[in-house]
Amino acid sequence: MSTDLAPPGVHARRWRALALICAAQFMLILDVTVVNVALPALAADLALGRTALTWVVTAYTLCFGSLMLLGGRLADALGARRVLLAGLILFTAASLLCGLAPNAAVLLSGRAVQGIGAALLSPAALALVTTLFHGPERARAIGAWAAVGGTGSAVGVLLGGALTSGPGWPWIFYVNVPTGLALLAVLPGLLPRNAPTRSARRLDLSGALLVTAATGTLVHGLVRAGDSGWTAPATLLPLLGAAALYGAFAAAERRTLTPLMDPRMLTRRPVVAGSLLMLVATALLISFFFLGSMRLQHVHGLDAFRTGLLFLPVALTTAIGAHLGSRLVTTLGPRACTTGGMALAAAGCLPLAFLAPTADPWTTLLPALATAALGLGAVFVTATTTALGLIPPHEAGLASGIVNTFHELGGAIGVALASTLALDTTPPSPTGFTTAFTVCALTATATALTAPFLIPRGRPHPTGGAHGAH
Structure with missing residues (x-):
């Protein structure tokens, strides 16, 4: 049997392959938020301060997002x-x-290596999804993939609370080991043996280093703002350095014959629109989980298990939003779906800007976060479908790498900003959480207002045909 062709029966089992690929992606997305509820336990056991706690989350999302293009x-x-x-x-x-x-x-170090593994796995997985399915089936498959992105983050908080309160925080990581081994045992027999399309010796490693350094410097500057203030040299120098490194990355990509990111891909309006929406939606959702987890434990005094349990309805509404989004994006179009989803996110987040420290979290924080997650779940689907709707199979790896890059960078930037705004005192004060939720509400509102101008007209038709700017 030739290794250039898919083995017999692979396409007949494409839905089973999709289920296992989504399970692998679910594990990656879950690890973005699974640590949130465990942060107080980690701080106590390993003597971690605010900056170190922030990097427990962002070390993973930073490597995940920055190396995603190289993975693609x-x-x-x-x-x-x-x-x-x-x-x-x-x-x-x-x-x-x-x-x-x-x-x-x-x-x-382990979190960084996890991020590197995820940066290899995720774009390859989405590339397989877009090549295994065609026509209307591809829209349903991408919808299932996008739903995993939204629900994985919410379930991570729930699972993190249960494991931290039960066997202990190490199990939020140990749980990946049997899951990963099981997937490694089954997946090879279901996936097509696709042929390489480009020499690995011509990969743009310098571009990968530049974009990783730029994003790491940006996150460092955002984290430092919480300790030193926004106008301090310790904050401004990293932010200016990040801008310079991003500029160097853009210049290098224009010069190299084999760029990590084809600049022409970012001239296509659907890819730009979908990627920016993914950045904002992920930053908001991950910030909600981070802020909600820290507020429930520091302000309301809940333990890890009760904190995780409170996020169960949020996980459900995220899944419902993603399911509704996968249906509405093909009937109403991505413009209406995104505008409605972001407006719902803003409406859900707005009450949190006025939340009193003595408010019952079950009747205030929970319904607000659930409402916001319902809207963001739909936005995840529309962002993915908009960006990948007109990408041919031979560019699926690069396009999915761009989309997933913005997904993970949104998580890293969101947590860095949320930490800076909310955890400005020790212990954290209700005022800091109010400021952070206010910024989230304003961001969602601004995105809802600009979405009709950002997203192309019409409805995506992911058939694998030619694409172009709209």
Whole structure:
């Protein structure tokens, strides 16, 4: 049997393959938020301060997002199947390292390696989804994929609370090990053996280093703002350095023959619109989980399990929103779906800007977050469908890398800003949370108002045909 062709029966089992690919992606997305509820326990056991706690979340999302473009290129160069399996092996091993971590250095290193594994796995997985399915089936498959992105974040908070209160925080990482091994045992027999399309020797490694350094410097500046203030040199210098590094990355991509990100891809309005929506939606959702978890434990005194339990309805409404979005995006179009979803997110978040410290979280915080998550769940689907709706299969790895890059960078930037705004005192004060939720509400409102001008007219038709700017 040729390795250039899909083995017999693969396409007949494409829905089973999709289920397992989504399970792998679910594990990656879950690890963005699974640590949120465990942060107080991690701080106590490993003596972590505010900055270190922020990096427990952002070390993962930073490496995940910054290296996503390289992962997409590797999927095109080496074949999506082998890159997905390599990423899954790395992520599973790093999860074991995190669970065994005796100190902050080992934990942060493990989280970074987890992010590298995720950056290999995720774009390769989405590239496989877009090549295994065609016509109307591809829209349903992408809808299922996008739903995983929204619900995984919410379920991560619930699972993190249950595991932290039960066997302990190491198990938020240990749980990935049997899951990863099971997927490694089954996936190889279901995935097509696609042929490499580009020489791996010509990969743009310098571009990958530049964009990773730029994003890391940006996140560092945002985190430092919480300690030093927004006008302090310790904050402004990293932010200016990040801008310079992003400029160097853009210049390098225009010069190289094999750019990490084809600049022409960012001239296509659907890709730009979908990527920006993904950035904002993820920043808001991950910020909600971070802020909600910290407020419930520091202001209301809830334990990890009750904190995680409170997010169960949020997980359900995120899934419902994603399901509704996958249906409405093909009937109403992405403009209406995104505008309505962001307006709902703003309406849900607005009451949190006026929340009293003595308010019952079950009747105030919970319904507000659930309402916001319902809207954001729909936006995840419309962002993904808009960006990938007109991308041909041979560019699926690069396009999915761009979309997922903005997903994870949104998480890193969202948590950095939320931490800076809300955790400005020790212990955190209700005023800080009020400021952070106010910024979230204003961001959602601004996005809802600009979405009709940002998103192209019409409805996406993901058939794998030619694409162009709209």
